[in-house]
Amino acid sequence: MNIPASYVLSLSGVLFSLGILGVLIRRNAIVIFMSIELMLNSANLAFITFARMLGPSPEALRGHVMVFFIIAVAAAEVAVGLALIVTIFRNKETINVDEVNSLQG
């Protein structure tokens, strides 16, 4: 694909802003969590674009390795985060983040 890298980086920026918007305006904990995944994904897109841009140099593939690690860490994060959400729902009967506001459980 021969298009300017700045276009793909802009798309990455747009997706990141959408993720931030989701974290700010939604009150459902699961949707907030999915917005965080969207932001991680847009960061991955930027990594891949830079790797493609630096193409011939031997350093370029490290971008791909970094994306691989980000995906692995995201998987671990999702497992723990969803377990937390399930536990909160079991105690509070809600996953609306505005109603989960007491520290004493």
Add this chain to the structure above:
Amino acid sequence: MTTDLAIFLGLAVISTLAGISMLLSRNSIYSVLFLVLNFLAVATLYLLLNAAFIAMVQITVYAGAIMVLFLFVVMLLGPERDQLGGPFRWQLPVAVVLAVGLMIELGFVMLSRSDGLVNAVSSLGEGFGSPASVGRLLFSEYLVPFEITSILLLVAMIGAIVLTRSGSREGR
């Protein structure tokens, strides 16, 4: 307009619309499915950017495993009515203004870059981004981080089991 640009614009529109629909849909299940669509569009973009291995990992791990986990939890907790607003009603316009401002700023910074995707595919090394090349790097230079990742996944697995275990919790 070249074919490459047309394909890219199509994928960009699909992923952006899927992201917006994810934010706006009231039903969490639709949100999950729109996010899967977004991940698939981005995976196609990875494929076009000569990242075959990452594209496959994106589809199997992200769009497959992680989103199935999300879907499972959404189904487990049941449909939650989600009203925008709540106690902080002033938060919505402020959030939209801030997010749009960030979007414009990021777009301006990225579009004002002068360097581009000037390297033709032929100038990339043989098998750039293939499973073999990424795997060779992963198991030689990045072997220690790779092993640490396995410990991280084990810790996450144990943590998830401990958190959701119901029997020994006192009371509820």
